[in-house]
Amino acid sequence: MKELRLMKGNEALEEAAIRAGVDAYFGYPITPQSEIIEYLMAEDTEKRTGMVVLQAESEVAAINMIYGAAGCGKKALTSSSGPGISLKQEGLSYIAGAELPCVVVNIVRGGPGLGTIQPSQSDYLQSVKGGGHGDYKLIVLAPATVQETVDYVKLAFELAFKYRNPVMILSDGIIGQMMEKVELFEQMPRSTKEYEWATTGKKPGKDHVIVTSLQLKPEEQEEVNLRLQAKYREVEKNEVMYEAYNIDDAEYLFVSFGSCARITQKAMEMAREKGYKVGQIRPQTLYPYPAEIINKLADQVKGVFTVEMNDGQMVEDVRLAVNGKVPVEHYGRFGGMIPSPDEILNAFEQKFIGG
Amino acid sequence: MAENLIKPENLVYEKSKSMTERELHYCPGCGHGTAHRMLAEAIDDLDIQGETIGIAPVGCSVLAYYYFDVDMLEAAHGRAPAVATGIKRVLPEKYVFTYQGDGDLAAIGTAETIHACNRGENILIVFINNGIYGMTGGQMAPTTLENMKSTTSPRGRDIKTMGNPLKISELVAELPGTYYATRHSVHTPANARKTKRAFKKALEYQKENKGTCLVEVVSNCPSNWKMTPAESNKWMEENMFPFYPLGDIKTPK
Numbered sequence: 032m033k034e035l036r037l038m039k040g041n042e043a044l045e046e047a048a049i050r051a052g053v054d055a056y057f058g059y060p061i062t063p064q065s066e067i068i069e070y071l072m073a074e075d076t077e078k079r080t081g082m083v084v085l086q087a088e089s090e091v092a093a094i095n096m097i098y099g100a101a102g103c104g105k106k107a108l109t110s111s112s113g114p115g116i117s118l119k120q121e122g123l124s125y126i127a128g129a130e131l132p133c134v135v136v137n138i139v140r141g142g143p144g145l146g147t148i149q150p151s152q153s154d155y156l157q158s159v160k161g162g163g164h165g166d167y168k169l170i171v172l173a174p175a176t177v178q179e180t181v182d183y184v185k186l187a188f189e190l191a192f193k194y195r196n197p198v199m200i201l202s203d204g205i206i207g208q209m210m211e212k213v214e215l216f217e218q219m220p221r222s223t224k225e226y227e228w229a230t231t232g233k234k235p236g237k238d239h240v241i242v243t244s245l246q247l248k249p250e251e252q253e254e255v256n257l258r259l260q261a262k263y264r265e266v267e268k269n270e271v272m273y274e275a276y277n278i279d280d281a282e283y284l285f286v287s288f289g290s291c292a293r294i295t296q297k298a299m300e301m302a303r304e305k306g307y308k309v310g311q312i313r314p315q316t317l318y319p320y321p322a323e324i325i326n327k328l329a330d331q332v333k334g335v336f337t338v339e340m341n342d343g344q345m346v347e348d349v350r351l352a353v354n355g356k357v358p359v360e361h362y363g364r365f366g367g368m369i370p371s372p373d374e375i376l377n378a379f380e381q382k383f384i385g386g
Numbered sequence: 387m388a389e390n391l392i393k394p395e396n397l398v399y400e401k402s403k404s405m406t407e408r409e410l411h412y413c414p415g416c417g418h419g420t421a422h423r424m425l426a427e428a429i430d431d432l433d434i435q436g437e438t439i440g441i442a443p444v445g446c447s448v449l450a451y452y453y454f455d456v457d458m459l460e461a462a463h464g465r466a467p468a469v470a471t472g473i474k475r476v477l478p479e480k481y482v483f484t485y486q487g488d489g490d491l492a493a494i495g496t497a498e499t500i501h502a503c504n505r506g507e508n509i510l511i512v513f514i515n516n517g518i519y520g521m522t523g524g525q526m527a528p529t530t531l532e533n534m535k536s537t538t539s540p541r542g543r544d545i546k547t548m549g550n551p552l553k554i555s556e557l558v559a560e561l562p563g564t565y566y567a568t569r570h571s572v573h574t575p576a577n578a579r580k581t582k583r584a585f586k587k588a589l590e591y592q593k594e595n596k597g598t599c600l601v602e603v604v605s606n607c608p609s610n611w612k613m614t615p616a617e618s619n620k621w622m623e624e625n626m627f628p629f630y631p632l633g634d635i636k637t638p639k
Contacts, residue, residue: 054476055472055475055476057472083475083476085471085475087468087471087501088497088498088501089497091465091468091497091498092465092468092471092497092498092501093468095461095462095465095468095469095472095498096468096469096471096472096475097472098459098461098462098465098468098469098472099441099459099468099469099470099471099472099473099474099476100472100473100475100476101472102459102469102472102473103439103472103473103476103477105476107472107476121462122462122465125461125462129459129460230439230457230458230459230473231439231457231477231480232436232437232438232439232456232457232480233435233436233438233455233456233457234436235436239406239454239455239456239457239458240457240458241451241452241457241458241459241460242458242459242460243442243451243459243460244460245448245449245460
């Protein structure tokens, strides 16, 4: 049954997690996402669905609790914001290396360091490029609305188990804190499925299960890496998601993700009103990146303009996609500052049309 | 021809069911092998091989998952008690143990150790204390004794600049969540048997959800102490035991 509610992003996310049949949440409070664990505790999830919720002593402990629960084949979820995600990178590398499924939510705030508690998109690189040590990738989903946040919780677990890989929902303080209308999906039962790779106790007549990311022989470690790379190629082939607006006749292309894409979209509409034929791509997956469509559109447009709430982190991927075909420019605000449609339009005109 | 004595009725000793066939990589004379064996025997005696999940640390026993014939996970350095928490919370009916060395448990993993104990997680923490970082080649550990030499305290541990050896078992015994804390060794058959009894007790307490149980095994490191196995055991008795006395530290009231 369709259930419509007006909900804050962080709370909607957790309601979706409960309804998606998540088995365990381990987390540590950090602004602007502390509502997540508060909501779960208030909901008394152990009673509602049997979902375990534990406030860990640290971000590091939380991600390693996730490793343990994920190793048992359970749906495990954690959430944090920039500084906490930095601390979790060690654990994420181990989870990716051991090929375990889990979902990590990052409600990004501005950095570096302790930075600010205001929204930002400055965790693009640490989310999309691995972040921890070694060659690995997180699958990264970037919602732009509270509705997408809800839908991506379900999708994230599907992808995590499909590829046995950590999935990150890269949101930010705007989406986490704002209230929007949201349609909730129905309660799903918690899975009782047993996986052959999971440590749930040695089965009679079967070998014991080992979950590890260690291979001391270089030949074997290279094999692990090759297997991971093959998996990532599959992810790149199958899972790219983006939204395209006004691209058919576009002479300029805006690229923007998450909350910022909504502001950029407004700037695009304003540009259209002024007569500039602007289209927009909003990547919904940041890894895998929608490079192909951007590369294709680079044959059609005169220039590509990225707008991000950071110093141009995604623009690196856009430049790789455009591959020198047309100029690529970036406009960004930092540290919790949110650009307005006017200033985006001004920046576009300055960089591409000429003062 | 001599009578073949290898018959089931003549068998007095056999490999534990909960150990694999894999040859141990530990140095000659190292206590790890015996400690593994005692834990495996305890698991066999309680007939819980199929219900036990173990966590290997980073350190010499990083490959413990090859030797215990139970489902095992390899944790990041020091994080085993957090991993164990994650497992035990989603599979509360299983038996969960961590197997950790002194660097793993008492240095980089101190926070995880203390908080798992303080929450009273129903897990067994096996703590092998030989006062040195073995795998990385003999650096100073949190438990290295005063004046004890290591590659990073070549003139002996100077407690003024390098800090004091940490009695972490006594420390966690103070926490209300810790139900049972005890210290043993495996360098003689009698001591090894006591260690096994402690493991069994701890696993039985786990079945009753009594709280965290920590079994410390004071052990040797002939390679990095640069001694023969026999010398290392003697040195352990003369130097380690006075500072880390064997026996129960906290027992159920």
